[in-house]
Amino acid sequence: MESHIEKQNRDVLQKSFKEMISTLPKENCWGIPEALYQYQGFWLTPPFLQGALSAQQQFQAQPTDIILCSSPRTGAAWLKSLTFATITRTSYNDSTTPLLSKMPHDVVPFMEFDHAQFSTNRHLGIPLLATHLPYSFLPRSIIDSGCKLIYICRDPKDTFVSLHHFNARYNKSQNTQPVQLDEAFELFYEGVNWYGPYWDHVLGYWKASLEHPDKLLFLKYEELIEDTVLYLKKIAEFMGYPFSSEEQQQGVPENIVQLCSFENLNGLEVNKTGKHRDGQGDLAMENNIFFRKGKVGDWKNYLTTEMARRLDQRTLQKFRGSGLSV
Numbered sequence: 001m002e003s004h005i006e007k008q009n010r011d012v013l014q015k016s017f018k019e020m021i022s023t024l025p026k027e028n029c030w031g032i033p034e035a036l037y038q039y040q041g042f043w044l045t046p047p048f049l050q051g052a053l054s055a056q057q058q059f060q061a062q063p064t065d066i067i068l069c070s071s072p073r074t075g076a077a078w079l080k081s082l083t084f085a086t087i088t089r090t091s092y093n094d095s096t097t098p099l100l101s102k103m104p105h106d107v108v109p110f111m112e113f114d115h116a117q118f119s120t121n122r123h124l125g126i127p128l129l130a131t132h133l134p135y136s137f138l139p140r141s142i143i144d145s146g147c148k149l150i151y152i153c154r155d156p157k158d159t160f161v162s163l164h165h166f167n168a169r170y171n172k173s174q175n176t177q178p179v180q181l182d183e184a185f186e187l188f189y190e191g192v193n194w195y196g197p198y199w200d201h202v203l204g205y206w207k208a209s210l211e212h213p214d215k216l217l218f219l220k221y222e223e224l225i226e227d228t229v230l231y232l233k234k235i236a237e238f239m240g241y242p243f244s245s246e247e248q249q250q251g252v253p254e255n256i257v258q259l260c261s262f263e264n265l266n267g268l269e270v271n272k273t274g275k276h277r278d279g280q281g282d283l284a285m286e287n288n289i290f291f292r293k294g295k296v297g298d299w300k301n302y303l304t305t306e307m308a309r310r311l312d313q314r315t316l317q318k319f320r321g322s323g324l325s326v
């Protein structure tokens, strides 16, 4: 229970964050009521930025933590379901797993919302946490604790198309005017989107993965789609929950891949009609907004040749010399 003094301190801190945020460069865009604010090179809305600042000050990582990191729309829900199912495989079976009754975002706490202030009351039996924070924003305790990070990235063209559709569906649910694809494209291209510029987000984690390969596993959505079983085994090994040869003979990794497949999760009642976070709080929205097609290359159905060329060129220019290609 939070004491009166703790609450007072928290209110003072939140007030100082709000004051600081009000001085930052801001853009009203994407047809959403809240502006995006630019802080240390990245664009965030106030609730996310306040969560980031609180987490930086107060979040205490444990060495056993496994933090799932991503920029929005790159496959975080899928990664959450795969890691959650892997870690809990001896506690639940195919008919009891919480993934049947909760959407993947609801089985893994979101650091900058759920534990930004109270990092102590965590379910340490399931060491997973998720964040959208850029690498340079991560609370110091995450780096110092030596806990593990898994990052997932995706082709910027598919990431943009997914983001645009998500935003359009969100606008519709809020009765706000959706932005047209061309306008959204220019915003993304200029890096003005949630946690953008996208390329800088990816690069931060890529560089850290080169420096600390034992602590940061860097994944690509496209590779995960290409051979999900192979990558699931790598993920399990990295997390410290490897599949035994007996489990492999029994097809346990294949079962998890099937459970977490787009087709399976998308078809579950909870993901068709349920509400994220039981419809409570700032992040409340329909679960089905998080599932669309789950395909590689869907950008071909939406982007002109010129748009694709420009995004590819920007990607090349941003990633030049880093050794990273998508």
Ligand code: A3P
Pocket (backbone or CB within 6 Å): 070, 071, 072, 073, 074, 075, 076, 077, 078, 158, 161, 162, 163, 165, 260, 261, 262, 263, 265, 290, 291, 292, 293, 294, 295, 298
């Ligand atoms: P599309 O919009 O291209 O379909 P995030 O979870 O990071 O928000 O990413 C969302 C993207 O991942 C969406 O892409 C969504 O459909 C896709 N996705 C969700 N669940 C998936 C799964 N189990 N397998 C593959 N892709 C999935």
